[in-house]
Amino acid sequence: MHWQRVRAIVRKDLLAVRRSRPVLVPLIVLPLVFFLAMPVGFGLLGRFLGEVPDSELEPLIRALPAADRAQLERLEPGQQIAVVLISYQFAPLILLVPLAVATAIAADSLAGERERRTLEALLVTPIRDEELFLGKVLAAVLPAVVIGWLGSLVSAVVGIAVTGVGPPLLPSPPWMLLVGLGMPGIALLGLGAVVLISARVRGFQEVMQLSGLLAMPLIGVMVAQASGLFLIDWRLALLGCVVVWAAAFGILRAGRRLFQREALLRLG
């Protein structure tokens, strides 16, 4: 493995992304929404709503693990609302950020590269297929994870500041599991999906649209929680992370097999 070549691919892709508005906009807007607006909004919502009829809050609290429920019941009603929303109900949605960042960069770096007819210039260099693949993977996953982790840190600090509640309720164990384990996994899964989609679809926009379907399970989990079906505790969060990592591993292996010079040229 020639790391100089891998680093060159990462550097090139990140330089290009920094100067591409269609890629950069979601990379800025989504973290602002999910890591800043969401905790601030839910924190303020709890504070201003103050009292919520028990009948509305009770199903949500009842779905919490017993230990968390006991701690939660010691809080003010407004704080209870904020904690349930930030730490549990909307927690899976923060995974959308690394997913969106990884897929946007990967789509630009794979399908976009072909669309701009710049891929062949890379293929005629001595770089090996596995080095090019790794460079593309790192260029998409590293920013996704860094943005996800830094954003989560900001989100936790803001959440604590706005609600006045600290650990283990905010951030909660399932939230921390989703951030620590889930974010790298979902970024890899998104990237793997883009590699597979890019092998069949030509343009950046088409790849972005198709990879957007990956957000559906996360939204589904959120809807299921809102309807009182379940609420993610640390066991469910861990199980979710394992599933995501396994899927990412499988999809990336399949993507790597497709990532061959000849196959890339056929599409180019």
Add this chain to the structure above:
Amino acid sequence: MVFDGPIIQVDRLERRFGQTLALAGISFQVTAGEIVGLLGHNGAGKTTTIRLVLGLLTPHGGTVRVFGLEPTVDGERIRQRTGVVGESPGLDERLTARELLQVFADLYDVPRVVQAQRIAALLEQFGLAEVADRRVATYSAGMRQRLALARCLLHDPELLLLDEPTAALDPVAAHHVRELIAERRREGRTILLATHNLDEAERVCDRVVILERGRVLVEGPPRDLAAALGVPAQVTIEVEPEQVNTALDVLARRGMRAQATPELGRILVEQLAKRAVPDVVATLVGAGIAVYGVELRTPSLEDVYLALHQRTERR
């Protein structure tokens, strides 16, 4: 170890894409220091040949050796010694020229200690030093192609593969790029130039290989091809304008194909061997026609190409 065989050796090379036979067993070779033109229209097999030479595609028959190595096995080593410019320069427009060259210097394993110096020298040599820190998006087509040429020289390659490097350029930019290619030749590099620009091939190449529908029609030095293939010269005779019709009658009686050109007093005689020219002039003078001049035009590569194309079409 220094390799002293042909730089490129292609032998009965075949390649299909689905049902389409892109290359039907072509053979040719390129020796060190030569500029060889690969001629043909779009779809003749030029780009496929270059991709096979680089190991980007796998042959379906025959062999190709570059520096004595097999591209599908030693593609990485071949690409380390080869510079490539495609029809599309393949430059990410969001990067500056300097950034782009830095990335490719890393990809070509150019040692970091010499990168800055080599990049600066190439930018200077290709007239891009002043715009090196501007994004490629602001460059003209000619500047982009010059940058692509600079990029392909970053690792000081022994072999250059140039695929239609002037196809998308205006005449001035194309001329500039041809000059840059000629300089590379003076440096002793081996060049395989795929083009459908016959004038370019004639001016630049030592030898040409003419491809048609994946087959080699003919190969050799451009100036020798006409004679080898029996493509005749064209002779233009300038006579007294009022005697043009008489002259045409005289030539017709001698069984020659001739016609008046749009230029006043000029007759174009086709299919005429060079050695027959004095006899034709003597005949005209003998018939009382005032002959003011004779112009013999040796067949160009274009004439050869067209003649070959017509023969293939007739088959």
